[in-house]
Amino acid sequence: MPATQPKVGFVSLGCPKALVDSERILTQLRVEGYDLVGSYEAADVVVVNTCGFIDSAVQESLDTIGEALAENGKVIVTGCLGKRPEKIREVHPDVLAISGPQDYASVMEAVHTALPPAHDPFVDLLPDYGIKLTPKHFAYLKISEGCNHRCSFCIIPSMRGDLVSRPVDEVLREAEKLVRGGVRELLVVSQDTSAYGVDLRYVQRMWGNRFYATRMKALCEGLAELGVWTRLHYVYPYPHVDEVIELMTRRHPDGTPHLLPYLDIPFQHASPRILKLMKRPGAVDKTLERIQRWRAECPDLTVRSTFIVGFPGETEAEFEELLDFLEEAQLDRVGAFAYSPVEGASANALPDPVPDEVKQERLARFMALQAQISADRLERKIGTVQRVLVDTIDGDLAYARSMADAPEIDGIVQIQDGFEAGLKPGQFAQVHILGSDEHDLYGCVELPDDADDYLPV
Secondary structure, eight states, rough: OTTTOEEEEEEESSSSHHHHHEEEEHHHHTTTTTESSSTTOOOOOEEEEEEOOSHHHHHHHHHHHHHHHTTTTTTTEEEEEGGOOOHHHOOOOTOEOOOTTOOOHHHHHHHHHSSOSSSGHHHOOOOTOOOOSSSSEEEEEEOOOOOOOOOOTTTHHHHHHSEEEHHHHHHHHHHHHHHHHOOOOOEOSOOOOOGTTTGGGTOOETTTEEEEESSSSHHHHHHHHTTTEEEEOOOOOOGHHHHHHHOOOBBBBTOBBSSSSSEEEOOOOOHHHHHHHOOOOOOOOHHHHHHHHHHHHHHTEEEEEEEEEEEOOHEEEEEEEEHHHHHHHHOOOEEEOOOOOOOTTGGOOOOOOOHHHHHHHHHHHHHHHHHHHHHHHHTTTTTOEEEEEEEEEEEEEEEETTTTTTTTTTTOOEETTTTTOOOOOOOOOEEEEEOOOOOOOEEEEEEEETTTTTOOO
């Protein structure tokens, strides 16, 4: 490319769905001939994809915008915080343009205004799956945008709108391109994966040699045809989730499951009254029964969830209900947050806010209990052989993930002899588990899975 190629710096903040938005913007920038650079100083203009969900994320976004302005001076803002432009302008009035999430056209228009493209876009060659911000061997697959729920603590619908599902053939074609490009793990993301396709009335579309309905089970059946790890995130525990459990019990001839036995379900709480205040499903007994039934059908199933402690009005007795739920459910992976008011959330108006010191004390008790549950469940895996996907090599060690571990949010499998065994990022391996703690597993290579077929760094 010529030395005069216009240069764009890019900062991506927030959740995997925002990451997918960033990937699409970056792909379009690259298609149009822009050079992507890794520093403020080298860039002619900087794009910041923001998060605006909780106070800490808002502050991080504002700080990042300020840093980009100080170091570069020309900044375009997009993403969830962009739905509140007045908040951005109040702190940073000099940003060039502001747009909301998924508004790719506005971002490109702002880039064109600040930095016109310098060449014919048809001369640039890109992989057909576009530019990825994740390692080559895994990718997030966003199947829908927006959400039909109105949880009282959340403002996502006001930022991203109601549910808009992508047609199933479009999703499957994207997944096929990713796998063709070397991806070995697809992470399905949305605001509510269980509701996929309801807005499209589950319309059938052709992919390959058959029709698929635009709904969660059919999508998973199609993804299973690709023969890679497929992991579901943000699944609400609706009854029809039962339908995908059977896919988790099937295996391809090489041992790859049709669908990873892993469900990420945001339970949020276990007190029926608090769940009602949150405007969340509140049938806790049915949820426990469903988890038990899933595990009976699929013993390898990993269930992860997130919870909020210290929600307005939460009594000590209701917090104890939550701890009792943890004890009974024995969830494998759990994250928790102390409630913090989000600007624009209806929960802010609820009476009886929990004092900050009580929130933090409850959070500590919650995490201590879950740490013990997690440690006990991981200890049961000592002596087993786990199939893992290698993420990185560091010195003598390889860091990998099992079927039970999503990137960045769950644990790792530390392989003591990973370098000696010749493992590479993107390679599968069989690992004999020798030890564990409350989060991670430790072991040695039992057998490299595809020693001559790995993805280079």
